[in-house]
Amino acid sequence: MRVTIEPHTEGILNADLGSTVRRTVLPSGVRVLTEEMPGQRSVTIGFWIAVGSRDEADHQHGSTHFLEHLLFKGTQQRSALDIAAAFDAVGGESNAMTGKESTCYYARVLDADLTMAVEVLTDMVTSATIDPAEMETERGVILEELAMDEDDPMDVVHERFGEQVMDGHPLGRPIGGTPEEINAATRDDVFAHFKRWYTPGELVITAAGGLDHDHLCRLVTEALGKSSWDISVPGSPAERRVGHEELIPVREGVETITKPIEQAQVILGGRGGSASDPDRFALSVLHAVLGGGMSSRLFQEVRERRGLAYSTYSFSAAFTDAGHFGLYAGCLPEKVDQVTGVLTSELERIATEPVTEEELARAKGQLRGATVLGMEETSSRMSRLGRAELVRGEFVDISDTLSQLDHVTAEDVLCVGRRMAESPRAVTVVAPS
Template identity: 60%
Template sequence: MELSDEHLQGEVLAGQPGGAIVRRSILPGGVRVLTESMPGQRSATLGFWVGVGSRDEAEGQHGSTHFLEHLLFKGTPRRSALDIAAAFDEVGGESNAATAKESTCYYARVLDVDLPMAIDVIADMVTSAVLDPEELESEREVILEELAMDGDDPTDVAHEKFVATVLGDHPLGRPIGGTAETIRGVARESVWEHYQRFYRPEELVVTAAGGLDHAQVCRMVLTALHRAGWALDPHQAPRPRRSGELAQITGTPGVQVVPRTVEQANVIVGCPAFAANDERRFTMSVLNAILGGGMSSRLFQEIREKRGLAYSTYSFSSAFADAGYFGMYAGCSPAKVQQVLELMVQELEKLAADGVSEQELRKATGQLSGGIVLALEDTGSRMSRLGRAELVAGEFMDIDETLERIHAVTAAQVRDLARELAAAPRSVTVVGPFEETETFGF
């Protein structure tokens, strides 16, 4: 199907500083293409996103999304695994993939002149993976080694256990990579079924940023998908975004201990929070900057600088379409766990009771503003921002508007959110040399 230049130019979503322009097109099949052309850039970063993550796996398919991330690099009818790797190596480019709870992205960074090659190779991988049985069994062992490596990291274990504790039996509470048991048990047929179900035109979002032309990117994507044999129905609409209706979270307040023989205990305390498109997400960013977002944050100053109880301590939050969580982390001597836990809770409660000063608020908004702008200095960050905007937000917010929303957060809003978090039932996760029945006074 021949498309006009006007159609391929798409909708202009925003003009960015430096002359960058963000455009969006919907191609036949419901394929969405978003680009940010950046004048003067000699490189480009490309991402092929599928709106499927670990939360979408059916029973018997747990771990399949991450399994596919590995297997799509293992060959197609047109290319072997070596061909895929060599295509990027011989132009000095790089390619990789990332699996999350709600999406999977296959991406590459190359010189602008090599963007056609990158589109062709990644489109081939996404549309035409063979999932060779021998390669699958070999990669099964690789993934088991990866899970074992993560399992040897007590910080990773603490975060995984914390999320599972807070989100309970909701699919978001499952580990992204599956478990050793599910990876050993998942059959090729189950992985193949998962692939066929979700890797479809209406699920696909292609984003690119750097030295590029939007219409040319659209043409190259269409050519690559036609070559793969994908049926691109001109009347097919993109798959609707996930519902933002809040999930029923059945987490487990209280203390969960993971016994490990380690020199340093890993401690997390937190609670459920709100979903990704909640208006309070900007307030949460400011709260985290004040509470645990840097060396001048309250947690860092109180726990590390004043008392020397931990090397690393911070606060964090994560949000999905219909749920989210907030937490505070510290790594400390096992003998100091109870004291550190009490101090983390106290700092949150102080924030809830006394609020923040105007000086703290200015510092936090300045820290966030600088971080946002500096993070967008490379094409990879901008490519990822386009993907998140399309799959999660449903709208693109330019840098100026984002900064305005950050600076619009008030001290009263930070205090109100802190009060909500401080009043929520707390889940505590501790990884260290303790008995499972240890409560640490909570």
């Protein structure tokens, strides 16, 4: 079953296999989506803001990720230690993630501790002080994080590949910004970014596990009433990001980044589909066949038959209006050309030769298992609700997802492979000089 989520849709979106998905728009414009899972003793709750690195103004690059750090550093009511201790005292987990198109602050706690989680996360998202002294301390932490990422050649090749296949587009920018941008960031710029995006209409709260939807809505309303936001003024949900397919330029050819490392990292790829691409299920099957496991074509050809790499796989990244795909392998520096040739031939083969019935069945089985097993975690279901609300504006239950996968044919996979092979091609290499 799939349900289109209209801006003011309320009530039950789905009731399947014992769980119930509901959505409520509070008078302030805050949206609350839950999946009640009877028998669960834990809850994962996320506070989502539809702002990512692509949304930053020229003088605010890195601000979205900077805020992810700063919201844990204190509010008008709680210190950074208070926030950390609140979750530690109940054995809970709290963290955040910043992406190209959204930011999420989340916690996993026992069902009995949901009230605390709502109060603390609401306080962080609505009333962070963005203290100048704390910002200076955290600037150093973020610079260390960027340095750590720069020391990881796999992080580097994926980051540079993203820049190459999203040439000049905001989606190609690094999520965390650059050291130069972080050093140049001012408290005024980061605070302005915070005030622009952290508003009731932009806030989406999703939760899954042992909870009651109406009770959670009451908890959120009470917590918002104690916050610095004025929720007495009626509001509406912010409009979703418009998903017009965009042909982002690809910087074709081979680009090499030199680093003092022992193993080269190689990615070959190009332009892919958006998060709402009608061929996304066929693409999932294609990646399972091409590079999704030990029986995949890449693993068998690159590692098992030729011994050219220890790790090899394929992947895709999909955003509201664009996406990209890649084939990866790590190899000895002197094998880069040979590995690139094998990656190229495997990309062209899946675009010209239909997958076998055995490969198709194995890929579908792999995806079915991963989908169902993944949904046993409350965090996965919480994230699924966030993506449904912010990205697609549509909730798709597990049964419909499995049905869509089952209907993928070998011809569907061939067509998607042809699209990939016809895309302008980029090759990114990280290797020693």
